[in-house]
Amino acid sequence: MISAYTGTAVRRAETPLLAEGRGGELMQLAAYGLYAATADRLAARRGRIYGAAVTVLAGRGNNGGDALYAAARLARRGAATTAVLTSHTAHPEALAAFRAQGGKVLALTESNAAALAGAALGADAVIDGVLGTGGSGGLRGPVRLLAETLNAARLQGQGPLVVACDLPSGVDADTGQVEGTCLRADLTVTFGAVKTGLLAGPGAAAAGEIRCIDIGLGPHLGAPSAYRLQAKDLAGLLPVPTPADYKYSRGVLGIAAGSDTYPGAALMATGAALATGVGMVRYLGPGAVARLINLAHPEAVCGSGTVGDTHVQAWVAGPGAGNDEDQRRRASDAMASGLPAVIDADAIAAVRAGLHPGVVLTPHAGELTALLRSLGEDASRADIEADPIRYARLAAQLTGATVLLKGWATLAAAPTGELYSQAEATPWLATAGSGDTLAGILGALLATDRTPDTEREPGHYARLAAAAAHLHGRAGALAAVDGPVQPSLLEPQIRSLVANLTGRPRRKFK
Ligand SMILES: NC(=O)C1=CN([C@@H]2O[C@H](COP(=O)(O)OP(=O)(O)OC[C@H]3O[C@@H](n4cnc5c(N)ncnc54)[C@H](OP(=O)(O)O)[C@@H]3O)[C@@H](O)[C@H]2O)[C@@H](O)CC1
Numbered sequence: 001m002i003s004a005y006t007g008t009a010v011r012r013a014e015t016p017l018l019a020e021g022r023g024g025e026l027m028q029l030a031a032y033g034l035y036a037a038t039a040d041r042l043a044a045r046r047g048r049i050y051g052a053a054v055t056v057l058a059g060r061g062n063n064g065g066d067a068l069y070a071a072a073r074l075a076r077r078g079a080a081t082t083a084v085l086t087s088h089t090a091h092p093e094a095l096a097a098f099r100a101q102g103g104k105v106l107a108l109t110e111s112n113a114a115a116l117a118g119a120a121l122g123a124d125a126v127i128d129g130v131l132g133t134g135g136s137g138g139l140r141g142p143v144r145l146l147a148e149t150l151n152a153a154r155l156q157g158q159g160p161l162v163v164a165c166d167l168p169s170g171v172d173a174d175t176g177q178v179e180g181t182c183l184r185a186d187l188t189v190t191f192g193a194v195k196t197g198l199l200a201g202p203g204a205a206a207a208g209e210i211r212c213i214d215i216g217l218g219p220h221l222g223a224p225s226a227y228r229l230q231a232k233d234l235a236g237l238l239p240v241p242t243p244a245d246y247k248y249s250r251g252v253l254g255i256a257a258g259s260d261t262y263p264g265a266a267l268m269a270t271g272a273a274l275a276t277g278v279g280m281v282r283y284l285g286p287g288a289v290a291r292l293i294n295l296a297h298p299e300a301v302c303g304s305g306t307v308g309d310t311h312v313q314a315w316v317a318g319p320g321a322g323n324d325e326d327q328r329r330r331a332s333d334a335m336a337s338g339l340p341a342v343i344d345a346d347a348i349a350a351v352r353a354g355l356h357p358g359v360v361l362t363p364h365a366g367e368l369t370a371l372l373r374s375l376g377e378d379a380s381r382a383d384i385e386a387d388p389i390r391y392a393r394l395a396a397q398l399t400g401a402t403v404l405l406k407g408w409a410t411l412a413a414a415p416t417g418e419l420y421s422q423a424e425a426t427p428w429l430a431t432a433g434s435g436d437t438l439a440g441i442l443g444a445l446l447a448t449d450r451t452p453d454t455e456r457e458p459g460h461y462a463r464l465a466a467a468a469a470h471l472h473g474r475a476g477a478l479a480a481v482d483g484p485v486q487p488s489l490l491e492p493q494i495r496s497l498v499a500n501l502t503g504r505p506r507r508k509f510k
C-alpha cells in the first residue's frame, strides 16, 4: 500500500533534520534518486545517456537545487545539459556544481520564452525543478508559456520526456489542485513520501508514473493523509471460499437495479458481481429485466419482492433504476436496511444525512454536485474536479456514508476522513456501463466481507471500495489491450484478476 502525506506534513517531517544541519545530505539523496530515475528512462528511450540533450528548469528554491544537482550527474555521464533559470536567483551550490560539470546556463525572460520553449521541445528530457512543496499557485510569467508549449506537445504525443522533481510544478502538494497551469510529467520522482497532491485531481493527472525516493523521513512523518492500494493488498480483501462454505455462507448479494428503460445496467451489475465471486445474487426488479438476467446469468435468483423480505448480506441499488418507482423505493429501503449497500446512479438523488459507513455512494462529479446541493452545499462540477479530496470527504462527512468519487483517479472517502485513491483505470473505461460493473464488483466485496464487527477499522468500507476500483480499473486496462472497452464483456478479465490476486492456479489469460 502506498501511504501519502501532504506537502505540509513532509515539510514538517524535514524540520528536525534541517535543524540538525542535514539539509544538504537530504538534497543529495533526493538529487541522486532523481538522476537515477531520469537516467533509467533516458536509457530506455534512446539507448544511452551520453549525448542526450537535457534541459533543466530550475526555480529559486530547493526544488531547483535538487534538479540542478541531478542534471550535474547527467552531465558527468556525457549528457548535453542546459539549465533554464526561471527566477533571478538559483540554489547557489547546486548551480555551481552544475556549471562545474560543463552545464550551460540561461536566464528565462519574457522576450526569450518562446525561443527557449522551442529549444526545450527538441530536448530528449526536461527536468522540472521550478516549484516543489514551497510553491503556491500555478506557474506564472514566462515559465507558464514554456509549460503550456510542452503540455500542448504532449497532447499530440510529441515532445521530450518530462520528469518532475518532487511534483509537477504548479500542483498543490496537499490537494492536487492546479491554479492556472502546471507542467505535466511522464514521471514524477518524489522525495521522502508520496505527496497527497499526486494522487488526486489535476495533480494526479499531471504526475505520470510516480517513484518515491526514501530520504529518511520515515520516523518523522506521522499519520498518512491518503492511501493507494496495490495489487498485493487485494488478496485479503477478495472473497475466497473455504471447503466449509456453502452458497449462503459465502455471501448473498441483493441487486435492485435496472428498469424497463435501462435493463442493461442490471445485467452488467449482476455479471460483474458473479465474476467477482458471491454465493448468490438475488435480483429484484421488473419481470422483463429478470427474464433477460436469467438468460444471461441463469445462476441469479430473480424476484419482484421488497428489500425487507429478501435475505441478503449486502445490496446494490440504483444502476439503471431511471424513474421506476419500485426500484427507487428499494434503493431507499436498502439504504435504511442497516446492511452494507452500494448506492449508485439514480438512487444517489435520494440520499439524505444519517447513513452509516457501510453504505457506499458511488457518484461521479456531476452526481456529487447534485448530492451536495441537496445537503445545502454549493459546489459546481468544476469545483469538484479541481479539488476532489475536499468534496469527497465533505460528502462522506455530511451523509455518514462512504463516498466513492469516480474520476481519472477514483477516491474512496470514509466519513471519519480516511481516504484512498486508485488510478488503475484506462480512459477507455469512460463509457456507459462502467459504473454498473463497478457497482457489481463492489457489491460482491461487501456481500462476502467476513471481517468481524470488532475488527472493522475506521475506513474499512473505503478500503473495500478502493479495492473494487482497483479491480475494475485493472480489468478495464486488460480489456483495453484488445480495443475499446465494452463493460458488458469485462467478466473474463474480472474473473482472471480475482484468480490471480488470490493466488489460485489459473489458466493463462489471453
Ligand atoms: N527542505 C529540505 O531539506 C529538502 C527539500 N527538498 C526539495 O525542496 C523542495 C522545497 O524547497 P523550497 O522550500 O525551497 O521550495 P520550492 O518549491 O523549491 O520553491 C519555493 C520558491 O519559489 C517561490 N514561489 C512560490 N510559488 C511560486 C510561484 N507560483 N511562481 C513562482 N515562484 C514561486 C517562492 O518564493 P516567494 O514567493 O516565497 O518569494 C520560493 O522562494 C521540495 O519540493 C524538494 O524538491 C529536497 O531537496 C529534500 C530536502
Ligand SMILES: [K+]
Residues within 6 Å of the ligand: 063, 128, 129, 130, 131, 132, 164, 165, 166, 167, 168, 169
Ligand atoms: K517540480
